[in-house]
Structure formats: C-alpha cells, structure tokens
Amino acid sequence: MKEISSAIQLIPLEYYIILSVTLFSIGVMGILFRRNIIAILMCLELMFNSVNLLLTAFSAYHSDPSGQVFVFFIMIVAAAEVAVGLSIVVMMKRNVESVDINLLNRLKW
Amino acid sequence: MIFLFYMLSAIMVISALFVVFSKSPINNVIFLIICFIAMAGHYILLNAQFLAVVHIIVYTGAIMVLFLFVIMLLNLNKAIIPQKSKMTRIMAVIAGGIFFLVLLAATRQTFEIQPRYPFTSEIGLVANIGKTLFHEYLLPFELSSVLFLAAMVGAVMFGKKDHLSDEN
Numbered sequence: 001m002k003e004i005s006s007a008i009q010l011i012p013l014e015y016y017i018i019l020s021v022t023l024f025s026i027g028v029m030g031i032l033f034r035r036n037i038i039a040i041l042m043c044l045e046l047m048f049n050s051v052n053l054l055l056t057a058f059s060a061y062h063s064d065p066s067g068q069v070f071v072f073f074i075m076i077v078a079a080a081e082v083a084v085g086l087s088i089v090v091m092m093k094r095n096v097e098s099v100d101i102n103l104l105n106r107l108k109w
Numbered sequence: 110m111i112f113l114f115y116m117l118s119a120i121m122v123i124s125a126l127f128v129v130f131s132k133s134p135i136n137n138v139i140f141l142i143i144c145f146i147a148m149a150g151h152y153i154l155l156n157a158q159f160l161a162v163v164h165i166i167v168y169t170g171a172i173m174v175l176f177l178f179v180i181m182l183l184n185l186n187k188a189i190i191p192q193k194s195k196m197t198r199i200m201a202v203i204a205g206g207i208f209f210l211v212l213l214a215a216t217r218q219t220f221e222i223q224p225r226y227p228f229t230s231e232i233g234l235v236a237n238i239g240k241t242l243f244h245e246y247l248l249p250f251e252l253s254s255v256l257f258l259a260a261m262v263g264a265v266m267f268g269k270k271d272h273l274s275d276e277n
Binding site for chain 1: 110121128129134138145155156164167175180182185197200204226237240241242249261263268
C-alpha cells in the first residue's frame with residue numbers, strides 16, 4: 001500500500017485536469033464532426049468518462065470518498081442512458097432505414 | 110510511475126482521436142474499448158481499485174458489447190454514412206480546439222486548491238466506498254434502482270413494434 005500511495009503524490013493533479021479536459025474536448029469535437037448517431041453516442045460516452053476521471057482524481061488527491069461514490073452514480077446513469085439511446089437507434093433504423101442524424105430534423109424549427 | 114501515466118494518457122488520447130476520425134463503426138467501438146481499458150489503468154494508478162473493476166465490468170463488459178450488438182444487429186458496418194461537408198468538419202476541429210483552450214483557461218485556477226483532509230491512501234478501497242455509499246448515499250442508491258426500472262421499461266417500449274402503424 002505504501003508504494004501505491006506514493007504514486008499519487010508523484011503525479012501532480014494538474015496533469016489529470018489537463019488530460020480530462022483534452023478528452024472532453026475530443027468528445028465535443030466528435031459530436032460536431034460525425035453524422036452517424038452511434039458514433040455520436042460513443043463520443044458522449046467519452047465525455048462521461050473524462051468527467052469520471054476528473055472526479056476520481058480530485059477524490060483521490062483530496063482524500064474524500066464522496067467523489068468516487070459520485071462516479072459510481074454517473075456510471076449507473078450512463079448505463080441507463082445507453083440502453084434508452086440504443087433502443088432509439090434501433091427504432092430510427094427501423095423507421096427511416098438509416099442512422100444519419102441529418103434525417104431527424106422534423107423538430108428543428 | 111510518471112512514465113506509466115504518460116503511456117496510459119498517450120494511449121487514451123490517440124485511441125480517442127481514432128474514435129472520432131475512423132469511419133467504420135466497428136473500429137470506433139474497438140478503439141473506445143482500448144481507451145476505456147487505459148482509463149481503468151488510470152483508476153488503478155489513482156488507487157481507486159473498486160472503480161477500476163466496476164469500470165471494466167460496466168463499460169467494456171456491458172456498454173461496449175451492447176454497442177457492438179446493435180451495430181451487428183443493424184448491419185451498420187456496410188452502410189457508409191455520408192460525412193459532413195469539408196467546411197463543417199474543419200469548423201468542428203477548430204471549435205473543439207477553441208473549446209479545449211477555454212476549458213484549460215477556466216480550470217487553471219483549480220491548480221492551487223489545497224486538500225481539505227489529511228492524505229490517506231485507502232480512499233478507493235471497497236470497504237471505504239461501501240461505507241460511504243450505504244451511510245451517506247443510501248437514498249440515491251435506492252432511487253437509482255427506480256431509474257433502472259424506468260430505463261428498462263422505456264427501452265422495451267421503444268424497441269416494440271408500433272401497433273398503430275401496423276394497422277394502417
């Protein structure tokens with residue numbers, strides 16, 4: 001246990017902040033970049049996970065277990081969100097025969 | 110130890126970029142799984158063993174397999190979706206870069222926050238997480254089961270064939 005605890009103290013917290021911010025920006029860029037709705041859901045998962053990593057890093061550096069419990073709840077919500085989102089994808093494929101989000105523009109204006 | 114951090118971060122960022130830029134949905138899922146396994150390594154590095162195990166089980170074991178199931182069920186690997194126009198893609202990359210800079214500037218102030226509690230390395234162990242979860246967060250934990258039930262009912266309702274459109 002001694003060696004692992006020294007690992008946290010060797011890496012500055014800033015590195016984790018920068019890593020999470022990078023991953024979150026990549027997720028945002030992917031959502032703007034892709035037209036496939038499944039790829040957009042995957043980029044959403046990437047953003048969820050960058051936030052999870054940041055919460056865990058703060059929780060570990062500040063020695064407060066509430067952050068990690070919160071990450072657990074975010075995982076629960078992400079699992080529910082993916083189940084509903086993928087069933088929407090299946091329904092969309094069945095109704096419009098495509099997974100292109102540019103076809104889903106009836107609520108746009 | 111810092112070398113391990115750099116290696117895991119490089120794997121994560123490169124595979125995340127492949128998730129965005131590779132065209133085939135199957136490749137996207139594979140690269141996202143690589144990214145998530147590297148993230149489990151980060152959790153272990155942060156001494157959060159419980160979260161590392163839950164992350165592997167829930168994300169790579171359940172969610173990504175669900176994605177793969179849907180892609181194979183709908184046979185999406187053959188259907189190539191036309192990409193956005195070149196202008197839109199360039200603007201997406203620029204907007205992502207600017208968003209990165211803004212977030213970096215906004216989080217710079219958090220670099221100097223001092224820890225509130227004295228440092229202990231046993232935060233992420235199952236015993237500590239379980240105590241916190243079942244003492245302070247018992248009500249949200251029980252409510253999350255209601256959320257799961259609602260999500261399950263919603264998924265079944267979406268997945269069912271529409272009876273009204275069948276009759277017409």
